[in-house]
Amino acid sequence: MYCNMSTPERPILDDEITKDKRFKDRVVIVTGGASGIGRATVERFANDGASVAIFDIDDVIGPMVAEDLTKSGHKVTFLKVDVANKSECLEGVVKVAEANGWAVHHLVNNAAYFDWKGLDAEREDWHNTMTVNVEGYANLVQACYPYMKTGKDCTIVNVSGNSAHRAEPNRWTYSASKGAIVSMTKCMALDLGQDGIRVNCVSSASVWSPAVSSVVFGDRAESQATIGQVHILQRVAMPSEVAAAITFLSSRDASFFTGADIPVDGGHSAMSPEGFGIPKDDYLLNDKKKSPVKEKSLEDELREAATDPDA
Numbered sequence: 509m510y511c512n513m514s515t516p517e518r519p520i521l522d523d524e525i526t527k528d529k530r531f532k533d534r535v536v537i538v539t540g541g542a543s544g545i546g547r548a549t550v551e552r553f554a555n556d557g558a559s560v561a562i563f564d565i566d567d568v569i570g571p572m573v574a575e576d577l578t579k580s581g582h583k584v585t586f587l588k589v590d591v592a593n594k595s596e597c598l599e600g601v602v603k604v605a606e607a608n609g610w611a612v613h614h615l616v617n618n619a620a621y622f623d624w625k626g627l628d629a630e631r632e633d634w635h636n637t638m639t640v641n642v643e644g645y646a647n648l649v650q651a652c653y654p655y656m657k658t659g660k661d662c663t664i665v666n667v668s669g670n671s672a673h674r675a676e677p678n679r680w681t682y683s684a685s686k687g688a689i690v691s692m693t694k695c696m697a698l699d700l701g702q703d704g705i706r707v708n709c710v711s712s713a714s715v716w717s718p719a720v721s722s723v724v725f726g727d728r729a730e731s732q733a734t735i736g737q738v739h740i741l742q743r744v745a746m747p748s749e750v751a752a753a754i755t756f757l758s759s760r761d762a763s764f765f766t767g768a769d770i771p772v773d774g775g776h777s778a779m780s781p782e783g784f785g786i787p788k789d790d791y792l793l794n795d796k797k798k799s800p801v802k803e804k805s806l807e808d809e810l811r812e813a814a815t816d817p818d819a
């Protein structure tokens with residue numbers, strides 16, 4: 509019944525306009541850059557001229573991503589860093605800064621611990637989620653700050669999600685961590701704004717990354733027909749579409765954005781619980797069935813007036 513909205517394979521932004529330009533000579537760190545949104549963000553920054561470091565615990569896929577992009581002429585390195593480990597974060601950032609003239613300009617905090625727990629949450633579940641999704645983000649900001657405060661046009665983008673804003677079943681731990689990212693972003697923006705560092709956040713809905721594709725066993729059409737239907741655009745996002753928002757917030761085009769939480773959600777948060785609701789024609793039909801409205805003729809009105817004692 510509704511139009512079939514296809515999913516673009518490539519970023520919406522025009523590669524030819526931005527390629528090798530807007531992040532030329534900029535140094536970027538992307539956590540969780542080996543997969544999904546993080547990987548698309550690495551590709552986008554690299555495409556636009558940046559020198560990018562992937563910080564990830566996946567030391568199989570991570571180095572392969574860096575190698576592939578380097579072979580195609582981009583500047584991408586991999587460092588095995590667990591964001592929950594503060595000393596690994598500090599050491600990793602120092603290595604990146606040292607290799608790039610003691611500069612770090614942009615940080616994207618994206619790595620996440622996905623283990624949804626609710627009534628069944630144990631202390632360990634809270635610990636695992638919060639140390640990666642909240643403390644991990646703070647660790648990287650603390651490690652990058654000394655380089656960013658002396659740099660120019662430096663930015664931080666924290667990746668949250670629609671779970672920060674909407675109730676979802678059995679997701680106390682994950683959703684609480686995503687909500688914390690939104691509030692922490694505002695505090696970071698306030699504290700770092702005086703050094704000219706902008707801090708923003710993106711909240712996406714469903715994105716075609718391994719986490720989502722595994723739910724529908726890799727069947728993209730199934731994802732559009734099921735998960736896609738809770739988005740106005742009736743599909744899940746491609747990672748590159750979230751990456752486009754992240755790189756925009758990191759660019760000088762977003763020079764007056766700070767402390768913001770941008771929904772990149774295909775209209776998920778704009779929809780009411782009715783979703784697409786009942787088609788308009790059905791509403792009209794039902795109204796007519798329930799209370800048929802009779803149009804009065806002039807004769808009827810005159811007759812009523814004549815018999816009404818109060819008239």
Ligand SMILES: NC(=O)c1ccc[n+]([C@@H]2O[C@H](COP(=O)([O-])OP(=O)(O)OC[C@H]3O[C@@H](n4cnc5c(N)ncnc54)[C@H](O)[C@@H]3O)[C@@H](O)[C@H]2O)c1
Nearest residue numbers: 540542543544545564565590591618619620669714715717
């Ligand atoms: N996919 C979605 O539908 C969706 C929706 C809303 C928000 N998000 C958010 O987007 C971000 C990326 O999600 P994704 O779906 O692309 O995930 P993904 O699973 O594809 O990638 C996550 C990456 O993070 C890495 N990682 C995990 N723990 C780490 C740690 N302790 N240190 C360093 N690296 C670590 C993983 O190895 C992996 O490479 C997350 O913050 C997630 O909460 C995703």
